Amino acid sequence: MKKLFFNKDYIEKVCEKYPTPFHIYDEKGIREGIRRLQKAFAWNEGFKEYFAVKACPNPFLIKMMLEEGCGVDCSSYTELMLAESLGCRGDDIMFSSNVTPAEDFQYARKLDAIVNLDDFSHIDFLAKNGGIPETIFIRYNPGGDFKIDNAIMGRPADAKYGFTHEQAIEGLKKLMSMGAKTFGIHAFLASNMTNNDYYPKLAKVLFETAVELNKQTGADIKFINLSGGIGIPYKPEDNNPDLEYIGAQVKKAYDEVIVPSALGSVTLKTELGRYITGPHGVLVTRVLHEKITYKDYIGVDACAANLMRPAIYGAYHHIIVVGKENEPCDHVYDVTGGLCENNDKFAIDRNLPEIKVGDILAIMDSGAHGYAMGYNYNGKLRSSELLKCEDGTTKLIRRAETPKDYFATFDFSDIIKV
Numbered sequence: 001m002k003k004l005f006f007n008k009d010y011i012e013k014v015c016e017k018y019p020t021p022f023h024i025y026d027e028k029g030i031r032e033g034i035r036r037l038q039k040a041f042a043w044n045e046g047f048k049e050y051f052a053v054k055a056c057p058n059p060f061l062i063k064m065m066l067e068e069g070c071g072v073d074c075s076s077y078t079e080l081m082l083a084e085s086l087g088c089r090g091d092d093i094m095f096s097s098n099v100t101p102a103e104d105f106q107y108a109r110k111l112d113a114i115v116n117l118d119d120f121s122h123i124d125f126l127a128k129n130g131g132i133p134e135t136i137f138i139r140y141n142p143g144g145d146f147k148i149d150n151a152i153m154g155r156p157a158d159a160k161y162g163f164t165h166e167q168a169i170e171g172l173k174k175l176m177s178m179g180a181k182t183f184g185i186h187a188f189l190a191s192n193m194t195n196n197d198y199y200p201k202l203a204k205v206l207f208e209t210a211v212e213l214n215k216q217t218g219a220d221i222k223f224i225n226l227s228g229g230i231g232i233p234y235k236p237e238d239n240n241p242d243l244e245y246i247g248a249q250v251k252k253a254y255d256e257v258i259v260p261s262a263l264g265s266v267t268l269k270t271e272l273g274r275y276i277t278g279p280h281g282v283l284v285t286r287v288l289h290e291k292i293t294y295k296d297y298i299g300v301d302a303c304a305a306n307l308m309r310p311a312i313y314g315a316y317h318h319i320i321v322v323g324k325e326n327e328p329c330d331h332v333y334d335v336t337g338g339l340c341e342n343n344d345k346f347a348i349d350r351n352l353p354e355i356k357v358g359d360i361l362a363i364m365d366s367g368a369h370g371y372a373m374g375y376n377y378n379g380k381l382r383s384s385e386l387l388k389c390e391d392g393t394t395k396l397i398r399r400a401e402t403p404k405d406y407f408a409t410f411d412f413s414d415i416i417k418v
C-alpha cells in the first residue's frame, strides 16, 4: 500500500496558505533515501552520488543533497548556473550532456566540472571550446539489446547516446595524446528499472569494458559512473528496489572483475534522479468539477502542464483521495486536467473511493520529472513547490507563476498593461 507523508489536517492547513495545485516534497524522505544509497555503496572508497538536476531543479532541494555529501549532474548551461550559485565547483559537478553547445562546454570547463563526453566528435569540439582536462569521462554505448536474464530491458542500439566500442578505444587514445591522464567510463542503458539486478548487470558490463579498454589502450581508468536509472514503485504492486542488495551485488561484480584486473580499484559514481526525489514528492490538487457523460470524470485544478508523465508516457501515478484512505475503492473515474487535449488525464478508469467536488487528491511520486517537465500550454501557469521540513514546518521553495511571468518574454507594454 502506498502511503502519504502527511495527513488531511496538515494538508488542509497548507492549502489555506498556498492555493492548489502545488508539488510538496518530504525533506525526511529525501535525506533518508540518500543515506541509504550511500550506506549501500560505502564499501567503495570515494563513492559519490551526483543528483541528476533535471529530475527536480530546485535549489533548496539540491542544497539539502549537497549537505548530505552529493554532487550534481548537469547537462545544460542553466543547470550549471544553478550548480555554481550553490557553490559547486570541480568534482562537485558531473557534466553529462549531449548535443552540447560550445558555450556549455566552456562554462563546464570554467567551473572545472567533470566532463562526461557523449561523442567521439566532441573531443575536437571540446579541445576548441574550453580545452581537454586531465580527468575526463566518456559515455559508452554497447549497442544491441540490454538484457537481464534474457529479458530485454532496453535497446542501446537505438539510443542516441554514447561512444561505440570502437570509438571508445580510439577516443581514449586520442584523449591521451591530447593530454588527458585519468578516465571514467559511464553508461545509462535503461530507465526506471525497479529490477534489483539492473545496477549489478550494468556494473558488470562497465567493469568488463573498463578492463578491456585499459588493456587495449593503456588508459588509466579510475572511475565508473553507473549513471541514473534505478526506478521507483509507481504502482503499489511494483518492486521497491532493494538498495542493500544492489550495493552488495555491485560489490560482487567488482570483486570478480576489477579486483583481479590490472586496474585493481576504481571509484564508483552514480547520477540518480528519480530514486532521490521521485517518491518524496506529491502533486496536490483540488477537485473542481465532476462531469458525468459516457464516463464519470473528475476535473481537478492541476493538469498535464504540472505533471506530464501520464500524458506523454501513459505513466501510472497512484492517486490518494486525502482523508478517504480507508474507504473502499468502489467508484471508477477518469481524473482529468483542463488542457484542451484529450490526453490530459492523470488516471483512466481508476478505482477510487467516492469523490466529491472540493476533495483534495494527492497524485503520488511526482518528485522527479514532475514539476521539472512543466510547461505553459494553454496558458497554464507553473505551480508552486513546497517543502515539508523535517521539523514539521512547511516552506515555500518556489512561488507559483503569475500571468506576468507568462507574458515576461515579449514586450507588448504599448498594447496591454499586465
Ligand SMILES: *Cc1c(COP(=O)(O)O)cnc(C)c1O
Residues within 6 Å of the ligand: 052, 054, 055, 073, 096, 188, 191, 192, 227, 228, 229, 230, 271, 272, 273, 274, 275, 368
Ligand atoms: C536522466 C539522466 C539521469 C537520471 O536518470 P533517473 O532515471 O532520473 O535516475 C542521469 N544521468 C543522465 C545522463 C541522464 O540523462
